[in-house]
Amino acid sequence: MNSSRSLRRVAAAFSVLALTITGCADREPEAKAGSGSGFPITVTTPTGDKLTLDRKPEKIVSLSPTATEVLYAVGAGKQVVAVDDQSNYPEDAPRTKLSGLTPSPEKISDYTPDLVVAADDVNNLSAALDKVGIKMLVLPAAKTLDDAYRQFELVGKVTGHADEGKDLAKRVEDEITKIVKDTPKPDKPLTYFHELDETLYTATSETFIGQVYGLFDLRNIADGKDPSAHGGYPQLSAEKIIEADPDLIFLADTICCGQSAETVRKRPGWDTLTAVKNNHVFEMDDNIASRWSPRVVDLVRTVADAVEKVEGAG
């Protein structure tokens, strides 16, 4: 063997190795610099405003139970210092007595947050926080599933977890698509009644939850001539519900108002309903049914199971 040739080979191998090592070594700080240089960012919020954040927020206060869920789902949980009194998921979120419905700017600024997330700008909270230099992001109730996905991405972006945000949105969307595809479609669309509380307030198809049901081509008995009347949340009379005799009944008031298939059966006249007779009264978790977080997948699954059950029953 020619020694100069093996020497050249070793040198080449060394240099390749050296290059690789330095290349890798370079890339890591580069990657860090990459996420660090994700900030400052400017985003357009769902309300149309522009929000600029100079650096990655490390002390986030969430006044919206849905936002809390999304924050943790995109991996920003460690950056959250306080969540409102209604944020009960995930369980280890730092729940406080802060109120999202009647927020107190002073109490909020006690936590010296660098970002406040809320579902609504109650009492001009954003202006009050702005005075003390705290930025607020308003993530209002989603009207469509797309709105929800966009919010996942946005939360990811503003917390420095842009990729996770995108992933989350895609994952949820894909899962929902899959569930819908796997659920057999009835020949005739099924009708349903979604109960919000025991005084028979309901949500029409022109609402977020109504859209979820719409994925399965379910028809809402509360739609009537104008589904957007009453803002999408009318109160029905018991007479109308019994007359309409929905195929499925969903109870979103199991927690707030103690409703269950049993209590429904006991209501005067309700035992004549097909859904009651065939045990097609399905209980939902109030919170999951009223939020637009990644757990909407659970919601979709509940509806899918219900449809399957009814379909299976013939």
Add this chain to the structure above:
Amino acid sequence: MVSPAVELRTVRAGYRDRLVLDGVSLTVSAGEWLAVIGPNGAGKSTLVKAVLGLTRLGGEVLLDGRDRRTLSAREAARIIGYAPQQPALPGGLTVTDYVLLGRTPHLGLLARESSADENVVADVLRRLDLDQLAARRISTLSGGERQRAVLARALAQQAEVLVLDEPTTGLDLGHAQALLALVDRLRREDGTTVISTLHDLTLAGQYADRVLLLDGGEMVAAGPPAEVLTPERVARYYDADVDVVTVGGRQVVVPVRSDAS
């Protein structure tokens, strides 16, 4: 001996925070007209209220010889009728309805007014010249007519004793005279005992059998008008200058302007 219609024995009466009458004793015989007079604040209204059982009481008030406290509200109401100084007249009621209220002491809790009750009312309305106004609402009556309606209600009670607190309030001279003459005629016809407070001394003197002069919660004089209504007394207790003349056998109290020349 017939017990007096009304008797007060060392009555001390007043209100929560002050005592007004301090030890008044008097008797009123059946069929008598007693006029209670006195300066402002002497206790005339309080005396009336004491007789009606409307104030706190020390001493005794006897009606027909029986202690008032032993009588039920209804029994007492059948003995004493009351026409107040400022009556509450529900304007929407008809005169007949209003006068019919006077029959309450004679009705049981569940009883409705019978035709006998309605007859009493009709009779009273006639005597007081109110029968033409029987179906009219009280709000449409004149002042004089209203006073008569109040009197009618008290009369409908058919009580032996009639207590009138300033019955001529707001009435002009003619109406005042007419009302008192009416009361006098009625009491002679029915034998009713009348106790009235009157601030007009002349009218008191002209109609009453006896006059009771109160001052500072005490009885300072009682007797026939001629005895009680003297210029000295009036001057002393009313702090007023008067002359008392006799007209038609009755006292007339005439105010005198002292600085007139």
Add this chain to the structure above:
Amino acid sequence: MRTQPVTRLRARTLVGGIVVLLATMLVAVLIGAAELGWQRVLAEIWAQLTGGMSPLSEREAAILWQLRVPRVMLAGAVGAALASSGAAFQGVFRNPLADPFLLGAAAGAGMAATIVVVFAPALTAWAGSTLPVAAFAGAVGGVALSWLLSTSYGSVSPTTLLLAGVAVSAFLTAVQTFVQQLNADTIRQVYGWMLGGLAITGWTDFVRVIPYIAAAAVVLLVCARLLDVLALGDAEASSLGIRPGRLRLLLISAASLATAAAVSVSGLIGFVGIIVPHFIRLTVGASYRVIVPLSLLGGASFLIVADQIARTAMPGELPIGVVTAFAGAPFFIIVLRRNAEKLW
């Protein structure tokens, strides 16, 4: 005499009132949120009376007999209770603006309802008795508190009672608002209840409240004449053999009991207690002998009609308090324009 000067409840008027009530009940049963068809409902009623075949399906029969009919009956009972209580309160306080909620019944019920909704939400389940019972207790408690407060100042005159009622109402309302603010997520639930409604009712509610309302009605009817005497003021009433303090206690107790029962199932429905007695006063006569019985009948009819509007005018349910308020505003304007003396 051509005209009968004594204001009596004439048979003619009484029968007229009953006929009106039955007519409104019938119409209310025939027409509702569900389209059963009035001819079929008539046929059904006839079938039930004669033992014939029911033309309705099981569900339709349930709608009619388990939802609509009890709701109409309850509307009538609540209307009768509120109107007659209003008449009684107007007589006791000698005030044309007195209503059954004057002595803290509404504030007490509202506070009790709030407390139950906030601290024991799972118990407010349908056909669960916690909320109605609490509202009932709260209403009675509010009135009792007003009474106790006024007795601590000596004799219970209408004025001291009124002032005590205002104080108690203000206090209880403040407590309610305070609790609500701390639990803002329950606002919609409580507010919905307070606006008043008969939407979630059945035969159990009717059976539960009718004893109180019936008992109170009997008391008020018997004392109707005495209300006229009470209008003369305490001094004159005493001279006529009445014990005004005792009578007031009896009347307020009966009226408040009926009001509490009504509020426990229907929430706070305003204006009924003021409008109906006044209407009777203006059209028939100013004596309570007439006003009390006709308020019972008229109040029932009025609320049955109002409830029918509340459940059929729009696709969803209208709060019944809104309907009575819509009737109340023009009513007061009309009253203003008429001869005020006729009122009182």
